Amino acid sequence: MEPVDIKATLSSPAINFDTDNNTLHIRGESYPENSFDFYEPIISWLKTSLQELSEITLDIAITYMNSSSTKCTLDIMDVLEDAHERGVKTCIIWRYDRENPRSYEMAEDFREEVTFSFEIAVLDT
Amino acid sequence: MDLYALKNEFDQTGIMICFNGPFYHSIIEEIGTAVRNHLAAVNISQGALMDVFAVYIELTHNVRNYITLRGITRPEVASSIITIGRSSNGYEVSSGNIVLNKDAEMVCMRVDEVNAMTQDEVKSQYRKQMRSDVARGALGAGLGFLEIAKRSSEKIKYTAKDLNTTSKFLTLTAFV
Numbered sequence: 024m025e026p027v028d029i030k031a032t033l034s035s036p037a038i039n040f041d042t043d044n045n046t047l048h049i050r051g052e053s054y055p056e057n058s059f060d061f062y063e064p065i066i067s068w069l070k071t072s073l074q075e076l077s078e079i080t081l082d083i084a085i086t087y088m089n090s091s092s093t094k095c096t097l098d099i100m101d102v103l104e105d106a107h108e109r110g111v112k113t114c115i116i117w118r119y120d121r122e123n124p125r126s127y128e129m130a131e132d133f134r135e136e137v138t139f140s141f142e143i144a145v146l147d148t
Numbered sequence: 149m150d151l152y153a154l155k156n157e158f159d160q161t162g163i164m165i166c167f168n169g170p171f172y173h174s175i176i177e178e179i180g181t182a183v184r185n186h187l188a189a190v191n192i193s194q195g196a197l198m199d200v201f202a203v204y205i206e207l208t209h210n211v212r213n214y215i216t217l218r219g220i221t222r223p224e225v226a227s228s229i230i231t232i233g234r235s236s237n238g239y240e241v242s243s244g245n246i247v248l249n250k251d252a253e254m255v256c257m258r259v260d261e262v263n264a265m266t267q268d269e270v271k272s273q274y275r276k277q278m279r280s281d282v283a284r285g286a287l288g289a290g291l292g293f294l295e296i297a298k299r300s301s302e303k304i305k306y307t308a309k310d311l312n313t314t315s316k317f318l319t320l321t322a323f324v
Contacts, residue, residue, distance in 0.1 A: 033177045054180075054205050056173040056212070057287060087198055089205045090291035097278050122194040125299075132275070 024072050027065070035061055036085055040072075046080040053085050053092035062095035069102050078112035079103065084146050086120045088129075100137055107139040114139065118146035162234035170226040176208045183232050187239075196324065199299040200239045203322045204232060206292045207243040210320075213287040214247065235323055238301055242321040252308045252316040259320070262293045263303040270297045296322045 024042070031037035036051030047069070055061040073079065081103060088096065100115070107113040117133060120126040127143070134141040158166065164186055167179055183204055187197045211228045220226045228245035247255070265273060274294045282289050296304060302323040308316040 033181065034173070054209070058289075059282070059286075087202065089202070089209065090295040091209075091287075091289045093295075094278055094282065094289035094291060120194070123198055124195045125198060132271075136275075 024075060025068060027068060029065075038065060044080065045076055045078050046082050048082045048084075050084045052087045053096075054087070054089035055092070058089070058091035058095050062092070062098070066095075066098055066102060069099065073102065073106040073111060076106075076111060078114075079106065080114045080116060082116045082118070084118035086123065086126055086146065093129075096133070097136060100133065104137055104139065107137075115141045116144055117141065118144050120146050120148070158233075162240075163231050164234065165232045166229065168227070168229040170223050171208070171212070171228060171230070173212065176205070176212065179208075179230070180204060186232075196238070199324045200232065200241060202299050203241045203296050203324055204230070206296050207241055207320060207322065209288070210292055211243050211245045214245065214251070217287060218248070218251075237323070239324045240321055241324070242319060244317060244319040246311065246315050247318045248315055252318050255318060255320075256306055256308060258293055259304050259306050262297045265297065267298070270294055274298065299324060 024040075026042075027038060027040040027047070029035075029038040031051040032055075034052065035055040036049050036053050038047070038049050040047050053061075081099070083096075085092075085096070103113045103115070115133075115137065117130045119130045126146075130143045134143065165179060165183055167175065180201060184197060184201055187200060208230055211230075214220075215226050215228075225246050228243065230244075231242045233240055233242075262270065274291060277290050277294060280290070293304065300322050305321040305323075307319045309319075311317055
């Protein structure tokens with residue numbers, strides 16, 4: 024499995040995969056110039072990696088995402104949903120910003136989009 | 149140039165931050181940071197601050213994507229304006245740029261569609277649109293105006309001023 028370690032910028036989140044815990048961490052804000060270009064390699068990586076993994080956790084702490092990043096995030100969750108249907112143990116931990124009511128709303132909206140375990144937690148800042 | 153007159157006009161219309169010129173993503177990021185710092189210094193909730201920022205991002209990305217999509221390279225056509233200011237009940241964010249007549253028509257129709265929706269309809273359309281396929285090469289997911297509407301306190305306003313036989317100056321304003 025290829026390692027993943029993308030550093031955060033002002034407009035794009037840090038993304039890395041913790042191989043010890045099979046956890047993909049996405050953390051930061053997301054409004055890159057082209058969200059599709061930014062997320063496409065991660066989605067491809069995820070599809071390939073999920074062929075060999077038996078479990079995966081997505082630990083996501085994005086306090087703000089623009090509309091096209093929302094679409095890309097849903098695409099990532101769809102890849103996990105497919106894996107879940109094939110028997111991969113999948114789980115999402117969504118960390119929201121307590122200071123921002125929209126951040127919790129967003130977590131709830133995304134939770135409705137998947138059928139597997141989706142935990143909403145408070146983001147420690 | 150009478151900068152004092154220009155400044156007075158900004159002050160009278162409530163404009164806090166304005167950028168006029170060809171803008172790139174790095175400028176969008178920098179001004180975005182300035183907007184957040186500026187708003188953080190006044191007494192505004194984190195939620196409202198992020199609504200203003202989100203509306204600003206959607207409007208500026210719209211303009212950037214349009215310039216890319218239409219392959220606009222001439223600086224006088226690519227040059228656009230963005231303002232963030234106070235309005236009577238909160239804040240308003242506006243973008244202005246040059247667009248072809250047919251594109252202006254399409255944008256105005258889309259805004260009319262979104263303006264006609266209730267907040268619940270905006271939310272359900274958002275979910276529906278999120279589930280639809282994005283055309284190859286598209287720069288956005290077709291969610292921008294829905295995102296703006298979700299965060300707006302009033303309907304989105306637009307004006308399209310004729311510049312010549314082929315293009316217009318399109319102004320979009322969102323209120324938070």
